[in-house]
């Protein structure tokens with residue numbers, strides 16, 4: 001029978017247990033009612049309240065009964081509308097502009113997100129301060145960590161944003177080159193923690209022309225990786241709100257990177273573990289999955305491993321080294337194989353309402369990650385595509401691939 005108070009179930013009971021609501025399809029009412037204290041049936045769906053500590057057990061039971069979980073949410077996160085459906089924007093608050101703010105972990109502190117402080121018509125002229133090769137001997141290609149002085153203007157940014165670079169010179173039509181975007185690899189305070197710099201992690205694009213077979217180097221990446229200290233650089237932005245780090249110090253932050261996709265995660269990790277910020281003391285769990293071709297291609301390897309040693313309870317580091325490690329089937333070890341190996345744990349983590357998952361790097365890396373997550377969630381009768389849609393709606397599944 002319909003109970004109007006599904007969202008009235010205490011999210012935190014007296015014992016401190018959190019309650020979640022599963023929307024389940026395909027389960028006979030008697031099966032649901034027989035074994036649960038609070039099933040609510042609505043046009044083909046059953047809504048079941050489950051304490052956090054019983055979530056996996058309940059999922060297994062539902063799967064055994066042939067039920068399919070179509071959504072899971074904390075009982076207080078998304079009040080239902082009159083017709084029993086979860087309101088798409090439920091839990092989101094309105095800003096002055098009418099724009100929606102991020103729910104839960106993103107909404108703690110109102111930090112203004114700077115956007116387009118410098119536009120292509122009038123870019124900021126930064127100066128290269130330092131440039132450092134990140135690929136060690138035996139590795140593939142060139143990736144450089146490049147730091148710019150931005151102390152002379154109003155440019156500032158947050159972790160997870162990108163800046164635009166306009167390379168010097170002109171294109172084949174004699175026009176100035178267009179901007180290219182690069183993820184910022186430093187925290188909002190910069191590598192020297194003095195609010196005066198921004199850093200990038202740039203791979204020099206190199207490929208064989210399909211037409212001539214000649215080696216071709218990318219325009220902007222070659223420009224950036226070839227900079228010398230003292231050189232000027234035209235910078236635009238910052239841009240991007242997709243990859244912002246939650247303010248919640250207790251959050252679980254799962255990061256999946258390939259190659260230079262590590263850039264925003266370097267910024268997160270430095271903010272979490274290297275800086276001493278009075279307003280942000282990370283106490284949650286950060287888990288980085290990092291895919292590269294060879295060990296010498298592990299960018300920022302020493303620092304990452306140092307962090308893992310210093311903060312074993314708060315930082316996990318999992319490499320996928322495709323040309324050196326083998327997956328369970330004897331094939332190359334890609335990031336998706338690591339996701340599959342850890343899928344059950346990841347599945348459990350993504351269900352926590354303060355878990356954010358970030359994917360950054362090569363286009364195409366998402367497919368394998370979805371496969372891994374899908375395999376794990378299907379064990380509990382959950383359709384991954386639908387569940388992921390919900391995570392995206394809640395701003396807890398973040399993707400930036402290029």
Ligand code: FAD
Pocket residue numbers: 162180181182183184201202203204205207208209210217218219220221222260261263400401402
């Ligand atoms: P271009 O001279 O513009 O050449 C690129 C073109 O070359 C492609 O459009 C394609 O037509 C062609 N091409 C490329 N590969 C091949 C191939 N294998 N076969 C045939 N043709 C090919 N890059 C980083 O290094 N670090 C970052 O942190 C980073 N962050 C980014 C963040 C965002 C949000 C985005 C959108 C992109 C990011 N990039 C990053 C990529 C970056 O913007 C550039 O696309 C990259 O550096 C290449 O630019 P380029 O000027 O060197 O290449």
